[in-house]
């Protein structure tokens with residue numbers, strides 16, 4: 001199946017690690033040009049160099065914090081200058097917060113709501129004028145199953161995720177039929193986030209394999225393992241591609257079967 005991505009320009013926020021980096025690589029494999037962003041200069045330079053080594057001249061990297069409006073506007077201007085436009089926006093940048101209601105301060109609530117909502121809102125506003133000119137315009141939000149199935153240890157993130165899912169649905173309606181808007185709902189994916197959580201584990205004697213086995217048992221993952229960034233990237237690339245031309249307002253669960261709702 002031809003995904004119709006050759007020659008298209010794709011923007012991946014948080015494209016320097018984990019799911020975003022895997023997604024950027026797959027879009028490049030399909031013949032697209034890809035612009036990535038992230039906050040950490042070193043991570044950005046490494047990701048950019050790795051992708052550029054495989055896809056010379058097809059990659060641009062820009063330092064940008066998606067919670068900062070001016071950063072995102074500058075990123076959009078740089079993409080416009082580099083590629084002359086943009087066809088697809090993947091809103092992937094972010095991370096989760098582990099906390100209960102009791103352990104989340106008001107400031108942490110504000111920071112989390114700010115990250116979850118404005119990591120969508122700022123890029124959508126900044127890239128919308130470019131997407132409006134595309135014949136294959138699409139936005140894809142990377143979201144979590146926590147939106148529908150809140151976890152007691154991620155109270156604040158779960159609430160914010162539910163709000164983002166509502167936003168995605170509203171955007172799909174408001175932007176139809178010009179721009180398709182979909183989301184992926186993730187379970188646990190073995191990325192930079194989980195590597196950081198492994199490094200911060202209480203029992204430092206535990207190996208990564210032992211820690212993972214315990215994690216998959218505690219989380220009751222039917223597939224008995226975490227997902228891989230590539231397994232998410234493949235779904236993102238399809239949903240955002242012209243091959244999914246009649247799909248909008250949809251969400252695809254990628255979780256190894258962890259959800260319990262119907």
Ligand code: NDP
Pocket residue numbers: 013014015016017018019020037038039040041043044064065066067092093094095096142143144145186187188189190191192193194
């Ligand atoms: P990683 O930590 O591996 O990647 C996160 C990426 O986002 C990095 O490139 C990071 O770069 C970037 N990023 C984070 N905050 C910002 C910011 N404010 N502005 C710009 N870039 C930012 O994690 P994942 O690949 O797992 O995360 C990708 C998305 O998937 C995130 O939104 C995450 O919340 C979501 N998700 C992940 C799950 C999982 O189990 N892995 C489950 C559910 C959702 P830098 O730090 O340099 O800015």
